[in-house]
Amino acid sequence: MSIYACRAAIGLALLVIPFFAASFFLAQWLEDRQAVADPCPGALGETSACWDEYYAQVITTRGPLTALKDLKAQYEKGGGGRLFCHPILHEIGEAAGEQFGSMEEAFRHGDPVCRSGYYHGVLEYLFGEEGGETLLSQLDSICAETWNKERYSYDYFACVHGIGHGLMAYFDHELFQSLAGCELLTGQWEQSTCAGGAFMENIGADSPEFPSKYLKKDDLIFPCNAVKEQYRPQCFQMQSSYMLVQNGGDFGAAFATCRDVEEPYQEPCYQSIGRDASGWSYGDAETARALCSVGTTANERTQCLIGAASDFIQSVGISEARAFCTNSGKEAHAACVQAVEWQIRAL
Numbered sequence: 001m002s003i004y005a006c007r008a009a010i011g012l013a014l015l016v017i018p019f020f021a022a023s024f025f026l027a028q029w030l031e032d033r034q035a036v037a038d039p040c041p042g043a044l045g046e047t048s049a050c051w052d053e054y055y056a057q058v059i060t061t062r063g064p065l066t067a068l069k070d071l072k073a074q075y076e077k078g079g080g081g082r083l084f085c086h087p088i089l090h091e092i093g094e095a096a097g098e099q100f101g102s103m104e105e106a107f108r109h110g111d112p113v114c115r116s117g118y119y120h121g122v123l124e125y126l127f128g129e130e131g132g133e134t135l136l137s138q139l140d141s142i143c144a145e146t147w148n149k150e151r152y153s154y155d156y157f158a159c160v161h162g163i164g165h166g167l168m169a170y171f172d173h174e175l176f177q178s179l180a181g182c183e184l185l186t187g188q189w190e191q192s193t194c195a196g197g198a199f200m201e202n203i204g205a206d207s208p209e210f211p212s213k214y215l216k217k218d219d220l221i222f223p224c225n226a227v228k229e230q231y232r233p234q235c236f237q238m239q240s241s242y243m244l245v246q247n248g249g250d251f252g253a254a255f256a257t258c259r260d261v262e263e264p265y266q267e268p269c270y271q272s273i274g275r276d277a278s279g280w281s282y283g284d285a286e287t288a289r290a291l292c293s294v295g296t297t298a299n300e301r302t303q304c305l306i307g308a309a310s311d312f313i314q315s316v317g318i319s320e321a322r323a324f325c326t327n328s329g330k331e332a333h334a335a336c337v338q339a340v341e342w343q344i345r346a347l
Contacts, residue, residue, distance in 0.1 A: 123169075175214040279311065
């Protein structure tokens with residue numbers, strides 16, 4: 001298991017010959033009961049530590065695919081299983097990469113649930129191994145061979161984004177080296193999307209035990225103010241997550257920080273707050289809207305709602321994302337619907 005101690009989870013059903021049918025159905029019934037049990041009841045479920053430990057054990061004893069199945073069941077129940085699903089899926093993906101030994105085989109057994117964290121983890125593992133240098137020399141082929149490149153579908157986006165996570169593993173979390181690695185990809189869209197994965201990993205892997213070199217408590221917009229301009233929108237679309245950790249979940253303070261950045265990057269920053277509003281609300285629409293209402297201008301609130309609705313597509317569902325826009329008032333309705341429908345078409 002890698003340094004990403006906050007990750008693990010879900011799996012596949014078993015097949016047996018008719019002679020063992022009775023035993024199989026009993027075992028399946030017991031496994032299904034275990035999959036929907038609450039491993040972190042009450043206050044334990046509100047922090048990542050219990051979930052991390054639980055899924056680390058599932059991966060070790062039952063394998064990454066069983067962990068994947070179990071996490072999907074917990075995700076449907078909401079709560080901590082949904083809130084912490086993405087980093088846990090990174091760990092599951094890493095374990096699957098180790099088990100299958102190839103990206104194609106690990107991806108074949110995967111699932112895009114919870115923002116495709118499984119695929120990100122697979123790429124992190126493979127880039128972190130000795131074969132990472134080979135992958136680095138053929139970045140363009142990784143996603144072209146795996147997904148439908150011509151459509152620029154969500155799956156293709158998730159794969160290219162995952163390369164950014166993988167490069168951070170390969171370069172031992174050296175952000176600027178990872179961004180330079182993204183530039184080996186052909187196409188500005190690919191380079192920018194890859195950079196988004198690197199920025200996400202920079203924040204997601206930050207911990208007291210392994211602090212990121214590229215985050216500053218006294219400069220909450222760093223490294224977004226230090227990277228090339230072409231990467232700044234992607235950076236600011238993630239940066240509010242770090243702001244909120246440092247300011248104790250003060251969304252008003254996060255809006256104020258975004259308000260002070262250069263104008264072209266304010267809207268991505270407000271959208272980042274919206275994504276976090278979705279996460280902090282456990283996907284509850286009214287709570288997410290209330291967090292976005294802290295914005296002081298119509299544009300701040302609208303961009304926040306767009307960010308929340310966009311996250312709802314993957315974290316809650318398409319119908320819920322549409323309903324979120326419909327019920328968000330006249331001020332943001334048109335812009336919210338336009339953004340959501342554009343993303344749904346990409347799926």
